[in-house]
Amino acid sequence: MVKKEWSFDTLTVHGSEGIDKHTGAVAPPLYQTSTFAFHNSDHGAALFNGETEGYIYSRISNPTQACFERQMAFLEGCEAGLAFSSGLAAISALVTTLCRTGENFVSSNTIYGGTHSLFQGFLPRMGIEAREVRATHLDEIEAAIDDKTRLIFIETPANPNLDLIDIQACAEIAKKHGIPLAVDNTFATPALQQPLELGAEVVVHSATKYISGHGDTVAGVLTGTEELITRIRKETLTQVGYCISPFNAWLLLRGLKTLSVRMNRHCENGNRVAQYLSFHPKIEKVYYPGLATHPGHDIAKRQMKDFGGMIAFEIKGDLQAGKTFIDSLELCVQAVSLGDCDTLVCHPASTTHSTYTPEQLTQAGISETMIRISVGIEDPSDICNDIGQALQRI
Ligand SMILES: Cc1ncc(COP(=O)(O)O)c(C=O)c1O
Structure with missing residues (x-):
């Protein structure tokens, strides 16, 4: 049984749930399956219309993915998590769920080059504007926000020059404008920095990096409130097909132990x-x-x-x-x-x-x-x- 009062070091090893309840497996089991059998036709229909909970198809969810999502949410102190095929898939799902054509978001300008390319190259094709500012200058964030701004996105420490952005100060600006603050926590991981404690609403990771830790997986993850994560899963992840493979989720669970x-x-x-x-x-x-x-x-x-x-x-x-x-x-x-x-x-x-x-x-x-x-x-x-x-x- 996992105890909340255990230290972070212990919790990373034992996971959010500890030993698998059904089998006693100490390592989280890998469910390497694309699809899940229905008990009968009524059960299939009930799963699809949401009357009953369960697994349908691994693009939508899978027990190994779900285990990784719960563990990440647990370590970040968030209600829920959502795994993706890459960090960029996680970031694009976040932004395209929160922003529609004609809307914008404010981002720090010192970010991973692929994220910058998504923001300045791809999203404008959908009519979404990324307003990149020097987030080390808080007044630039404030000045870029208008009534069409749906999100503040920052990366800290920033890739590649290790710029430090004040998460708490950005969270205050976000709250004042009634929009969420998302923090890319890839460089720090929850072991060193917990953005939610500092007022952020969403935490983003390229799980390819320290979460995997071994250079053998490309993956991403978002953690945040149950409401937001469910929205991103339903409106974007499932429809666009950004899902992580069960095997990669399993590798990440193994990475988290250390x-x-x-x-x-x-x-x-x-x-x-x-x-x-x-x-x-x-x-x-x-x-x-x-x-x-x-x-x-x-x-x-x-x-x-x-x-x-x-x-x-x-x-x-x-x-x-x-x-x-x-x-x-x-x-x-x-x-x-x-x-x-x-x-x-x-x-x-x-x-x-x-x-x-x-x-x-x-x-x-x-x-x-x-x-x-x-x-x-x-x-x-x-x-x-x-x-x-x-x-x-x-
Ligand atoms: C800080 C940061 N965020 C996001 C990404 C994108 O992640 P991925 O390569 O897993 O798509 C990277 C990749 O290097 C990164 O360094």
């Missing part, structure tokens, strides 16, 4: 690598919320339990210096994505954020020479030594 220990190690290693970089003579600037020099350090201390494993930095010199550095790495893997056990390094301006125009990059505080590192759970000395030898080659 979320706390992994995040502890990511934070320890992140701090160690950030310190190493900040004292290195070839490094110009380090962006890590745990450093007192980070402009969002105080916000991070207020709203995060620890500072995570994501770092951005700039090397002294030109773009070629950065390329030589990345191409010289031997342990750290040159790849996009983040939150894996392996340390991953990329150049956002030419990869994850290549969907930004040069002006948008400048506006969003993403420099041409910025390098992003997702610090893994390897021995931190090995990571630092690899960074050191690659810097030496410049």
Whole structure:
């Protein structure tokens, strides 16, 4: 029996429900099935018209998906959760459920490049306007809201430059205007930051990242009120077909068991690598919320339990210096994505954020020479030594 008073570390291991009631299975069972048999024709009709509850078809829901959704809602302190085939599917379902043609939403401008592309490339085709502002400047959020604004969307810490946005202050603005605040919690996870406690209404994840933790799944999840999640499931997920596969939901459940220990190690290693970089003579600037020099350090201390494993930095010199550095790495893997056990390094301006125009990059505080590192759970000395030898080659 799971007890609410257990610590977060214990709850990630034991899940929202603990041992499977029907079978005694300690690991959550995988229901790898597309469809579910009806008891008889009346039962089938009752499931379809909502008179009775149960499983019909895995695009709509599935016990393994549902178990992952409950566990995520539980860890985020939300009433309900909804799993998706990717983080972007979760974000597009959220926005297209809340906004109709002719309406708009306000978003921070420093966000994952794929989210920016969805907001500026795809949604305008449906007549939905994303008003991207510097959310570190709260007055810009306030000024962008009008009577057609249906949502405020922020990412904090932000991809790729680790900008910190004050969740509580944004929630106050959202409440004042009677609209929900959604927070992309991918970089922090519920282990480090719980947006609902700070007044947000919806939490978004690319579960591909720390929730999976092993770089073997692409998935997304939303958590929020029962009412909103049910609306998104019925109006959008089921109809568009954004569903997650049961196997991927099962992999995420497995990932969640080690979320706390992994995040502890990511934070320890992140701090160690950030310190190493900040004292290195070839490094110009380090962006890590745990450093007192980070402009969002105080916000991070207020709203995060620890500072995570994501770092951005700039090397002294030109773009070629950065390329030589990345191409010289031997342990750290040159790849996009983040939150894996392996340390991953990329150049956002030419990869994850290549969907930004040069002006948008400048506006969003993403420099041409910025390098992003997702610090893994390897021995931190090995990571630092690899960074050191690659810097030496410049
Ligand atoms: C912060 C953030 N949100 C959302 C996404 C999109 O998630 P996915 O790649 O799972 O669609 C990403 C992907 O990198 C991300 O970094």
